[in-house]
Amino acid sequence: xxLRILVGCKRVIDYAVKIRVKxxxxxVITEGVxxxxxxxDEIAIEEAVRMKEKKIAKEIVAFSxxxxxCQETLRTALAMxxxxxxxxEVSGPEYETLQPLHISKMLAKxxxxxxxxxxxVGKQAIDDDCNQTAQMTAALLGWPQATSxxxxxxxxxxxxxxxxxxxxxETIKVKLPSVVSAxxxxxxxxxxxxxxxxxxxxxxxxxxxxxDLGIDVSPRIQVVTVEEPPVRQAGAKVENVDAVVEKLxxxxxx
Amino acid sequence: xxxxxxxSVGIRKFHTTASRLRKYVELTAVRYPLLKRGNFxxxxxxxxxxxxxxxxxxxxxxxxxxxLSGYNVDWMRSVRGSSRLVLRPKTTEEVAAILQYCxxxxxxxxxxxxxxxxxxxxxxxxDEVVLSLELMDEVISVDELSGVTIVQAGCxxxxxxxxxxxxxxALPLDLGAKGSCQxxxxxxxxxxxIRLLRYGNLHGSVLGLTAVLANGQIxxxxxxxxxxxxxxxxxxxxxxxxxxxxxxTQVALQCxxxxxxxxxxxxxLNSFENVxxxxxxSKRNLGEILSSCELIDQSSLECVTKQLxxxxxxxxxxxxxxxxxxxxxxxxxxxxxxxLLEILINNGTIVDGTLAVDSAQAKxxxxxxxxxxxxxxxxxxxxxYDVSVPIRQFYQLVDDIRIRLGNLPIRCCGYGHLGDxxxxxxITSHEYNPILLNRIEPxxxxxxxxxxxxxxxxHGLGLKKRDYMEYSKSPTAIHWMRRVKKLFxxxxxxxxxxxxxxxxxTD
Numbered sequence: 001x002x003l004r005i006l007v008g009c010k011r012v013i014d015y016a017v018k019i020r021v022k023x024x025x026x027x028v029i030t031e032g033v034x035x036x037x038x039x040x041d042e043i044a045i046e047e048a049v050r051m052k053e054k055k056i057a058k059e060i061v062a063f064s065x066x067x068x069x070c071q072e073t074l075r076t077a078l079a080m081x082x083x084x085x086x087x088x089e090v091s092g093p094e095y096e097t098l099q100p101l102h103i104s105k106m107l108a109k110x111x112x113x114x115x116x117x118x119x120x121v122g123k124q125a126i127d128d129d130c131n132q133t134a135q136m137t138a139a140l141l142g143w144p145q146a147t148s149x150x151x152x153x154x155x156x157x158x159x160x161x162x163x164x165x166x167x168x169x170e171t172i173k174v175k176l177p178s179v180v181s182a183x184x185x186x187x188x189x190x191x192x193x194x195x196x197x198x199x200x201x202x203x204x205x206x207x208x209x210x211x212d213l214g215i216d217v218s219p220r221i222q223v224v225t226v227e228e229p230p231v232r233q234a235g236a237k238v239e240n241v242d243a244v245v246e247k248l249x250x251x252x253x254x
Numbered sequence: 255x256x257x258x259x260x261x262s263v264g265i266r267k268f269h270t271t272a273s274r275l276r277k278y279v280e281l282t283a284v285r286y287p288l289l290k291r292g293n294f295x296x297x298x299x300x301x302x303x304x305x306x307x308x309x310x311x312x313x314x315x316x317x318x319x320x321x322l323s324g325y326n327v328d329w330m331r332s333v334r335g336s337s338r339l340v341l342r343p344k345t346t347e348e349v350a351a352i353l354q355y356c357x358x359x360x361x362x363x364x365x366x367x368x369x370x371x372x373x374x375x376x377x378x379x380x381d382e383v384v385l386s387l388e389l390m391d392e393v394i395s396v397d398e399l400s401g402v403t404i405v406q407a408g409c410x411x412x413x414x415x416x417x418x419x420x421x422x423x424a425l426p427l428d429l430g431a432k433g434s435c436q437x438x439x440x441x442x443x444x445x446x447x448i449r450l451l452r453y454g455n456l457h458g459s460v461l462g463l464t465a466v467l468a469n470g471q472i473x474x475x476x477x478x479x480x481x482x483x484x485x486x487x488x489x490x491x492x493x494x495x496x497x498x499x500x501x502x503t504q505v506a507l508q509c510x511x512x513x514x515x516x517x518x519x520x521x522x523l524n525s526f527e528n529v530x531x532x533x534x535x536s537k538r539n540l541g542e543i544l545s546s547c548e549l550i551d552q553s554s555l556e557c558v559t560k561q562l563x564x565x566x567x568x569x570x571x572x573x574x575x576x577x578x579x580x581x582x583x584x585x586x587x588x589x590x591x592x593x594l595l596e597i598l599i600n601n602g603t604i605v606d607g608t609l610a611v612d613s614a615q616a617k618x619x620x621x622x623x624x625x626x627x628x629x630x631x632x633x634x635x636x637x638x639y640d641v642s643v644p645i646r647q648f649y650q651l652v653d654d655i656r657i658r659l660g661n662l663p664i665r666c667c668g669y670g671h672l673g674d675x676x677x678x679x680x681i682t683s684h685e686y687n688p689i690l691l692n693r694i695e696p697x698x699x700x701x702x703x704x705x706x707x708x709x710x711x712x713h714g715l716g717l718k719k720r721d722y723m724e725y726s727k728s729p730t731a732i733h734w735m736r737r738v739k740k741l742f743x744x745x746x747x748x749x750x751x752x753x754x755x756x757x758x759x760t761d
Contacts, residue, residue, distance in 0.1 A: 016613035036612030076611045191567030191608040
């Protein structure tokens with residue numbers, strides 16, 4: 001087999017950052033905040049690279065949609081082993097209302113234009129937790145889908161995928177071309193090492209605008225307000241069990 | 255096979271941290287039979303009654319009702335005291351009342367913070383009463399503009415860091431023990447750590463403190479001014495005094511703006527010359543954004559990846575370096591770092607490595623350095639040396655010791671704060687082995703003394719290194735240190751048996 005794989009890589013706020021809401025409640029603060037590749041997408045890239053190392057895949061195309069800084073995300077993907085990148089530039093207010101449906105349309109169009117055999121994306125992004133892109137992309141293309149994958153084996157034009165589901169593990173077989181979404185236990189992403197980081201600087205990143213793909217990114221939603229969750233009431237520490245009982249009684253719980 | 259090796263082979267190897275904790279620890283009084291208990295009072299019911307009258311029940315822990323081993327045994331599990339009483343004051347006034355009483359009653363006290371010290375200085379030697387600061391854990395104030403925080407001595411460092419982050423501030427120090435160590439202990443031991451290269455040591459970043467003297471007097475030096483030249487700066491005496499001159503109860507610390515861009519890189523090098531060249535160019539080309547420069551040798555990395563099942567991005571290099579930059583502009587910092595790396599890779603100084611792409615990778619890379627101590631402890635008994643040596647000789651000591659010890663130990667490894675010239679030399683064996691110890695000491699101290707280095711760069715002297723003060727301090731200096739101790743603590747109740755060598759004649 002020699003598949004051409006398209007991998008979606010979303011640039012998100014780094015998981016360790018404490019999220020702050022903008023004072024005008026229009027969104028979260030992203031200016032000057034550390035961003036990195038969505039961890040599930042790192043896993044997707046890693047899986048694609050492993051397939052290339054096993055000679056199942058011949059080319060990996062990394063895709064990211066967003067502001068200029070997405071190029072950094074793509075460089076990380078290239079440093080891990082992707083061959084080339086595609087950056088669809090969307091910024092400002094249009095970026096803030098971008099939805100998984102827009103991304104799915106982009107992925108579907110690119111899949112056709114670039115003759116893609118397999119699309120791998122992370123199962124969800126850690127900022128919106130939508131878990132929709134893989135599913136909608138498959139529907140738009142009319143391709144089979146294998147979501148929440150924790151193991152992928154390629155055999156004669158199809159994939160055997162183990163999925164993590166509520167009840168346990170489900171093994172399914174999907175014909176190629178297909179869309180797969182990566183779950184946490186699919187693999188442990190590699191560190192990109194320096195020689196590869198250097199090589200990645202020379203790999204090509206094609207820049208496109210949404211209209212080049214014939215996609216309308218005007219907002220379909222309007223953000224009304226973004227608010228922090230209610231402040232947790234402070235607990236109280238007491239010195240012994242008797243005090244606990246007294247406190248509970250005073251608060252009307254006993 | 256020598257007798258010692260036969261003995262070692264028969265003993266089960268400890269793999270996990272959990273099993274390390276079950277290991278039996280010999281009483282200090284037994285392991286060091288030449289130590290003599292001072293002429294202090296033995297604890298009586300009358301004494302206990304007094305403490306119970308000034309403190310609440312949960313602030314007084316006796317060995318009858320509680321397991322005091324956590325207070326009596328050090329983190330390294332190398333020394334064990336036999337204290338029968340732990341006092342846990344909540345205010346400076348309570349500390350003062352305790353010390354005033356103990357001074358009059360001639361009761362020896364062992365002040366204790368997070369008990370993460372590595373030289374046996376934080377636990378009793380005999381039956382000293384433990385004065386634990388653990389209940390004094392509040393962050394009293396944080397001023398975002400000046401960067402000054404006032405905090406109680408018993409606040410765990412990591413907790414303080416979390417609070418400071420909310421005001422966009424960062425601690426001026428960081429060390430592997432931060433999940434357990436307390437800021438008071440850090441100050442009392444002048445803790446160094448991985449950020450010293452960038453922010454200097456606590457003698458500079460502590461603006462003020464409150465300390466309680468041996469006689470119960472409260473010394474208020476809680477200044478928050480960056481500049482204050484109004485007489486002798488007495489707080490400096492307490493910083494690094496290891497609890498022997500007073501008990502620190504509050505600290506005013508100068509914090510830094512939290513850097514918005516932190517880059518962590520981990521690299522493999524083939525020779526120590528390459529390491530030095532990388533250090534040289536990093537200081538030049540990274541300049542003010544360089545915040546850490548750490549060295550890890552092959553043996554240390556092997557230990558930490560094996561014992562704790564951690565993953566390293568690269569393997570099979572004799573030397574590894576961890577570089578961290580911290581600055582206010584990600585673009586600038588990345589550019590500086592990338593340009594530097596391009597030079598170093600192109601001329602073969604650095605062979606391979608990685609740059610962390612997100613916080614998870616940064617944390618894991620730091621884990622390879624910060625958890626070496628923990629990993630070594632899993633191998634059995636650790637002979638730990640923390641020395642300052644001229645940077646050019648930084649690794650020579652490890653090579654020399656390795657040849658000298660042959661196959662007596664499990665391993666000899668070196669790692670540390672390369673940028674500060676501070677090497678952590680560690681040797682491990684399955685069990686405490688006095689023969690191995692005698693081959694290491696005083697060889698290590700002689701070696702360091704000859705280079706006019708420090709026999710304890712940041713760990714302090716505590717109990718285990720007290721005899722080696724003279725390798726790094728002149729007789730005159732030691733004489734006057736004893737005079738200062740006598741002045742502040744005439745009855746020697748504060749952390750006796752610590753930091754000073756056994757006195758052969760009267761002063």
